Amino acid sequence: MNKFSRSERIGVMTKILTDRPNQIHTLNYFGELFGVAKSTVSEDVMALRRALKAFNLGNLETVVGAAGGIKYVPQPDEEYVSNFIQDLCNKLSEPERILPGGFLYIADLLFTPHIVQQVGEIMASRFYEASPDFVITVETKGIPIAMMTARALNCPVVVARRDNEVTEGSVVTINYVSASSKRIQTMSLAKRAVKEGQRALIIDDFMRGGGTARGMVDLLKEFNVDIVGVGVMIATEQPKQKMIDEYVALIELKEVDEVSRKVVARPVL
Amino acid sequence: MNKFSRSERIGVMTKILTDRPNQIHTLNYFGELFGVAKSTVSEDVMALRRALKAFNLGNLETVVGAAGGIKYVPQPDEEYVSNFIQDLCNKLSEPERILPGGFLYIADLLFTPHIVQQVGEIMASRFYEASPDFVITVETKGIPIAMMTARALNCPVVVARRDNEVTEGSVVTINYVSASSKRIQTMSLAKRAVKEGQRALIIDDFMRGGGTARGMVDLLKEFNVDIVGVGVMIATEQPKQKMIDEYVALIELKEVDEVSRKVVARPVL
Known part of the structure; x- marks a missing residue:
C-alpha cells in the first residue's frame, strides 16, 4: 500500500x-x-x-x-491574458496617476508582487522559444518584471546600473543617449555578470524612444552576448520610430493629456 | 458524479x-x-x-x-532553513567573490529567482505576526529580497530611491549618514507611496553599520508610519554596535580577508 x-x-x-x-x-x-x-x-x-x-x-x-x-x-491562456492586460490598462488610465510633464506614476503596479508575477509569466510566455541564459534590465523600476520573467524562464537576472558601485567589482561602462531627453547617460555592467556567447533577453517596464533598450544592446555588444529579444510592459505610441526595431510590448500608451487629465492605454495583442 | x-x-x-x-x-x-x-x-x-x-x-x-x-x-521548516542558509554561507565563502576593499560580490545570488524566493519566504516567516502593510527597501540590491518577502506576505513593496525621479511625483527627501563611510547620502520616497498609520517592514540585502536601515526609519517617521521590523539577509559582525537596535539577520559575516582570500560567514539561527 x-x-x-x-x-x-x-x-x-x-x-x-x-x-x-x-x-x-x-x-x-x-x-x-x-x-x-x-x-x-x-x-x-x-x-x-x-x-x-x-x-x-x-x-x-x-x-x-x-x-x-x-x-x-506557465502559459497563461489568451483570454486570461487579454482580461488581465485590459485591467492593467484601466488602472493606468486613472487620472490621479498623471504627473507634471505628462509622466505616469506606475511604481505601485510594478512593485505589487502578484501583479508583476503575472506580467512576468505573460512576458516569459513570449520568449520560451528564445531560451535566454539570462534576463537583463536597468535599475530600478524594471527589476520586478525582470525578476518575475526570469522566475518563469528559470534563469538569473543581470542588472545594469546607472551609478558605479564598489560591490560590483570591475565593470564595463558605456554612455548612451536617452531618445526622449537627448541627455547623455551612463550604464555599467559588472564584468563577471555575464559570459561571452550567452543569450540575453532585455526586459524593461517602459519604452518611449527606446534609448535605454538601445543602451543595453550596445552594452551587451561589449560582452559578445547574443540578444534574443526585447520585452517591455508599456511602450508609448510616440515616437513611432524607436531606437530599437523589434520588441514585444504588452501595452501601448497612446496619450497622457495633462490638461484634460486623460490617459489612453490599450493592450497590444 | x-x-x-x-x-x-x-x-x-x-x-x-x-x-x-x-x-x-x-x-x-x-x-x-x-x-x-x-x-x-x-x-x-x-x-x-x-x-x-x-x-x-x-x-x-x-x-x-x-x-x-x-x-x-510558506513556512519553511527549521532543518530545511538551516541547510539552505548554510549552503548560502558556503557560496558566500568562495574566495573569487572578494572585491578590492574587502567587499563581497553577491549580485549573482541576489538576482537568481529561486534563491531569492527562498530567502524571501524565510524572511517572511519571521514577520507574519507583525503583519506589515508594505515592505520597504532602498534601490537596488535589496529589491529582489524585498519583492519575494512581500510576495510571501501578500503585500506591496515600496522603494526609497537615491536619486530623484520625475516618475515618482512629489517626494520626501532626507539626508542620512552612512555608518561605514561617514558620507552624507540622500534617500527619497514618493509621497503617494505610503499612507499615515500603515505598518512597514524594512528589508535589505546587507547591513554593515546600519546607516541605510536607520535612514529608512527616519524617512518613514516623516510619513507617520509604524515600523514593525527590520530584516537583512547578511549583517557584518563588525561594528557590533549598529545604528539600529533590533533586526533579524539570516547570515552573519564575520570576516572578509583580502590578503588570505578568506571569507567567514555563518548562519544566524
Whole structure:
C-alpha cells in the first residue's frame, strides 16, 4: 500500500513543480520522494497535466532524453491574458496617476508582487522559444518584471546600473543617449555578470524612444552576448520610430493629456 | 458524479493557493470552480494540508469569520532553513567573490529567482505576526529580497530611491549618514507611496553599520508610519554596535580577508 494517496502526491508534486517553473524534475525524484513506482508517478503527472490544462493554469511538459523529466511551464491562456492586460490598462488610465510633464506614476503596479508575477509569466510566455541564459534590465523600476520573467524562464537576472558601485567589482561602462531627453547617460555592467556567447533577453517596464533598450544592446555588444529579444510592459505610441526595431510590448500608451487629465492605454495583442 | 477527481481538484487548488501566498480564498470559490459541495472542498483542503505538512512544504491555514476561508502560508521548516542558509554561507565563502576593499560580490545570488524566493519566504516567516502593510527597501540590491518577502506576505513593496525621479511625483527627501563611510547620502520616497498609520517592514540585502536601515526609519517617521521590523539577509559582525537596535539577520559575516582570500560567514539561527 502506498504511504500517500494519489491526491496527496499530486498536491505535493504541484507545489514542487510550480514553485520552480521551467525546471526539470525526474520521475525518479518523485518516485523516491513518495516511495512509489515510476509508472505511478507517470499516472500522477497525466492527471495533474489534465487538471491544469482544464483550468488554463499552464502546461506540464515532458522532456525526453538523458536529462529528461517533467517541468511546469506557465502559459497563461489568451483570454486570461487579454482580461488581465485590459485591467492593467484601466488602472493606468486613472487620472490621479498623471504627473507634471505628462509622466505616469506606475511604481505601485510594478512593485505589487502578484501583479508583476503575472506580467512576468505573460512576458516569459513570449520568449520560451528564445531560451535566454539570462534576463537583463536597468535599475530600478524594471527589476520586478525582470525578476518575475526570469522566475518563469528559470534563469538569473543581470542588472545594469546607472551609478558605479564598489560591490560590483570591475565593470564595463558605456554612455548612451536617452531618445526622449537627448541627455547623455551612463550604464555599467559588472564584468563577471555575464559570459561571452550567452543569450540575453532585455526586459524593461517602459519604452518611449527606446534609448535605454538601445543602451543595453550596445552594452551587451561589449560582452559578445547574443540578444534574443526585447520585452517591455508599456511602450508609448510616440515616437513611432524607436531606437530599437523589434520588441514585444504588452501595452501601448497612446496619450497622457495633462490638461484634460486623460490617459489612453490599450493592450497590444 | 463530480466532473473532476479529488486528485485533479487538489492539483488545481494547490496551484491557485501557493501562487498567491497569504491570500484568503473562500471554500465557496473552490466549490463553484469545481462544481462540488463545500463539504467536499473541506475534505480536499484537509488532505492537501496533511500532504504539505508531511513534506514540510508550508501550512494551509483556516481563517474564520465573515472574510474567512483558507490561505497558503510558506513556512519553511527549521532543518530545511538551516541547510539552505548554510549552503548560502558556503557560496558566500568562495574566495573569487572578494572585491578590492574587502567587499563581497553577491549580485549573482541576489538576482537568481529561486534563491531569492527562498530567502524571501524565510524572511517572511519571521514577520507574519507583525503583519506589515508594505515592505520597504532602498534601490537596488535589496529589491529582489524585498519583492519575494512581500510576495510571501501578500503585500506591496515600496522603494526609497537615491536619486530623484520625475516618475515618482512629489517626494520626501532626507539626508542620512552612512555608518561605514561617514558620507552624507540622500534617500527619497514618493509621497503617494505610503499612507499615515500603515505598518512597514524594512528589508535589505546587507547591513554593515546600519546607516541605510536607520535612514529608512527616519524617512518613514516623516510619513507617520509604524515600523514593525527590520530584516537583512547578511549583517557584518563588525561594528557590533549598529545604528539600529533590533533586526533579524539570516547570515552573519564575520570576516572578509583580502590578503588570505578568506571569507567567514555563518548562519544566524
